[in-house]
Amino acid sequence: MNKIQQQHFLKRESLANNELDFFFEVVLKRLGQELERLRDSIFDNYICHPTVYEDIFGLNEQAWVGVLNNAIIRAFSDTANTLQEFTVYNIGKDNVEIRTFNGRADLLVQWKNSKGENVYLLFEAKQNRESDFSKMHEDISEFIEKIFDQGNSYIDADKVYYQDKLVFVVPIVFGWIRGAEFINSAKEYFNKNNKQEAFCSLYHECNSGAWVYGTVYDSNGNKLK
Numbered sequence: 001m002n003k004i005q006q007q008h009f010l011k012r013e014s015l016a017n018n019e020l021d022f023f024f025e026v027v028l029k030r031l032g033q034e035l036e037r038l039r040d041s042i043f044d045n046y047i048c049h050p051t052v053y054e055d056i057f058g059l060n061e062q063a064w065v066g067v068l069n070n071a072i073i074r075a076f077s078d079t080a081n082t083l084q085e086f087t088v089y090n091i092g093k094d095n096v097e098i099r100t101f102n103g104r105a106d107l108l109v110q111w112k113n114s115k116g117e118n119v120y121l122l123f124e125a126k127q128n129r130e131s132d133f134s135k136m137h138e139d140i141s142e143f144i145e146k147i148f149d150q151g152n153s154y155i156d157a158d159k160v161y162y163q164d165k166l167v168f169v170v171p172i173v174f175g176w177i178r179g180a181e182f183i184n185s186a187k188e189y190f191n192k193n194n195k196q197e198a199f200c201s202l203y204h205e206c207n208s209g210a211w212v213y214g215t216v217y218d219s220n221g222n223k224l225k
Contacts, residue, residue, distance in 0.1 A: 003039055006032045007190050007202040014198055014224040018166065019113040020216065023076075023121075028201040030071040031212065035203055038067070057176050057203065057210040061127035064174040064212075065106050068123070072109055079112045088154045102157040103150070120167045121216075124151030129176040136185045140173075141196055147171035148217050155219070162219070172214035180207045198224060 008028055015021040035056060043056045059067065062085070069082050084107050089099035107123040124147050130136055151169040155162055177186055183204050189195075189211070190202070200213035216224045 004032060004035050004203050004205050007187065009190055009195060009197070009200045011195065011198045015216065017224075018117060018119055019115070020119070020168070020224075023111060023113070023119075024199050026075045027068070027071050028199060028212070030075040031068060031201065032203055034067050034071045034074070039205075055176075055178075055208055057178075057208050058129075059127070059174070061106075061125055061174065064127055065123070065125050068125075068172075069107060072111075076111060081110045083108045088157050090157045091160065103154065105151070105154045117166060120162070120165050121170050122151050122154060122167070123170045123172050124148070124154075125172050125174065127174045127176070129178070130182055130186075133181060133185065136182070137189065137192070139196065144171045144173075144197075144215055147173070147214075148221075152217070152221060167219040168224075169217045169219075170214055171217075172212065175211050175213070177204065177209045177211060178207065183207060183209050186211050 006029070008025075010021060010025055010028070012021045015024060038056055065084060069084055072080050072082055085104050086108065088102045088105050090102045091099065105122060106125045109121040109123070111119045111121065113119060126147055148169055148171045151171060155167060155169060177183055186202050186204075186209065189200065196215070197213045198215040200211060202211045203209055218224065
């Protein structure tokens with residue numbers, strides 16, 4: 001029996017093209033399995049009232065991206081390739097080859113779907129802790145758009161590489177949740193109508209957990225609806 005409980009939401013109609021609905025369904029469930037693996041190995045001393053250093057759901061941003069990367073590779077070992085924390089440079093100007101530092105992109109995935117299409121997904125991640133109970137169900141569109149802007153800046157900086165490729169930018173948030181009232185509030189999300197996010201998954205054990213949510217933008221900066 002799994003120790004970590006899961007709930008999932010997926011806006012299938014928005015993601016159906018290019019089989020992204022299938023990709024995210026598989027990956028988000030696999031992410032739960034990866035947490036279970038960590039729960040039984042690295043976090044084998046996990047307790048139900050852990051300190052910050054003992055809480056599997058309190059991973060920092062880079063660690064969460066690593067777990068997500070593992071989920072993708074295990075789920076699509078033959079059809080996905082990934083690159084983490086890679087440096088992006090701005091295009092040189094006036095035919096000068098010297099390029100200036102732009103930033104570090106969190107995760108780039110190349111995935112081949114059943115149609116044989118090579119899909120590129122650039123994930124830009126943020127990690128936070130839900131500490132204000134009253135704000136858990138607020139509209140986070142502005143927050144997501146800021147994350148998208150950062151991810152999209154990497155696409156713009158490397159546009160020569162991405163031209164003629166099927167590219168999507170995926171702002172993704174790993175929200176740490178502690179306390180029974182916060183967990184119960186997170187569960188209520190799945191009963192909401194008119195969800196703005198393209199996907200949301202909740203993973204929890206005892207009174208600690210995390211929800212992982214985000215949306216998907218096409219190469220023109222349009223949110224998939």
